[in-house]
Amino acid sequence: MDISPATRPLVEIKGICKHFGEGPTRVDALRDVTMTLWSGEVVGLLGPSGSGKTTLLNAIGAIIEPNGGWMKLDGEVVYDNRWLRSDLRRLRLEKIGFIFQTHNLLPFLNATDNVAVVLQLAGRPREECIRRSVELLEYLEVGHRKDSMPSQLSGGEAQRVAIARALANRPRIILADEPTAALDSVRAEIVMDLLRKLAVEQQATIIAVTHDDKIFGRFDRIFKLRDGRLEDDGKAAEPDVVSP
């Protein structure tokens, strides 16, 4: 195994705010959130329902636009009170992998093609798309389901296909919204191990929302959200700097 380069910040956000609605119906989902995530670390995001966890992931993932603040992803300032890039989809495709609470696979593609589609969008040749997709599915132990349609997969299988898709383009930032919610505890362990391995091998950063106290111990740091504010800025647990 090759030696990891020095850790560096992959996600830096400062003063991110997000509110929904206006006037009496206004909900402040994120208030002045500041955090830095480093390569190679697996970070947990905790908080009661409605505290803004999903909103935070969506903001980092450039799925929703914040109302203010500053954000740097993989060394590039992408948001400074407004998006600085017009091709946010390209950004998502190349840098960010999403794992959602529910699998969100495309119902009209089989397992292999659900993974291959993001490779194809990134412009990879067809054979490479298929080969890498099948490899990833096998790696996630759903290789035997590679030709199945999403409707034929169990919740756990579908979730692992979705994880394979999230990993396909080797993203530096992986955002996981309750990735283990649909899995039994054994599978949940496997998925967490896998994310950990990925963080180390690919020098990625992984931020996972969870309610699952079984896996609390597997995070390098834990952030807690309450009413859109970070309670604990995560400083308590700086990542271990892997020295050469």
Place this chain on the structure above:
Amino acid sequence: MNLAWRDIRHKLGRFVLTCLGLSLLMAVVITMAAMNRGQIEDATALVRSIGADLWVVESGTHGPFSESSRIPGDTREMIMRMESVEQAGAITLQTVQAAHAGRKLRLQVVGFEPGRLGEPVKLIAGRPITRSHFELIADKQTRLQLGETVRLGRDDFTVVGVTSGIVTLSGDSIVFMSLKDAQDLQFQQAPPSARRDAARGQQRSPVDLVNAVVARASPWVSTDEVAETIRRWKHLSVLTDEEQNQLLTRTVIERARKQLGTYMAILTVVSAVIIALIIYTMTMEKIREIAMLKLIGAPDRTIVGLILQQALLMGALSFGAGTALVYTLAQGLFVRRLVVLPTDIAMLFGVVVLVCLVASLLGVRAALRVDPARALTG
């Protein structure tokens, strides 16, 4: 992998049913065009079957189809004597009603001189007329069989030959008989009135009248020259084959332009609205998947491509099925003659492609507007 096709394959049954429905609509549009062509073919069928270069008719008329024309029977000899004329034949035209095998027949009778120009050349069954009396060549559309006899006027005629695809401008069936029989049928009075006229001491009108003389010019002279000579020296009107065809099709084409043109415009608009609704519904049904595609990074190009390809495939398949249906109907299964011309099909296909593209705009707009975050809700 092609997303448009994968999505269609996933719901193949419904897609096929939608296409079948659309193909019926398109078949109606194609039928309209084919009927229009069929009417033009019908209008000129008789003229084409005779295959003359020149139609010599009564002076000052545009006969014998568009206006009535009567000229002396010896006109044919006079024309024939011209050096620049190779062939000529006299013809008569008249409409008769006959009762046959329990049904009423409305027939256009064409009288011709056996062995001369004007004789129907293409028989699909039987033989040409050999005796000058009481023999008949009937078009298939009359449903008269070979060997059958039918009473016309006061005589029984036997069907000896059958033609195909020759009808009148208004779609009536046609029979051919010798000029002599046709003249008798047209001009001979029934015995009681003949006796009455004779009692009054009135002379019977001469029966040697024909409606037109058809002629073919010699190969070394131009048709127009011959026509000009006849006009100047013989005090007769002459129509070239082309003028006759134009005369016959003009009314048909004008009527078709107005009627069929309006129908086709309405149908095209209706099709466009229906296709737009189908595409819009198809798009809205997979709006979550489209949001998902955007979320994982698919560019607008991919999304628009997905919708347009589906719309075009649907249009093309429906149009193909519609064309096949009309083509099948055109093999004699439809009440009117249908003529499916490749140029018409190509033009209509162009319209269908255009309609599909325009109809997709609504769906494309909805798809481009959808927020990728929509993939995560509900």
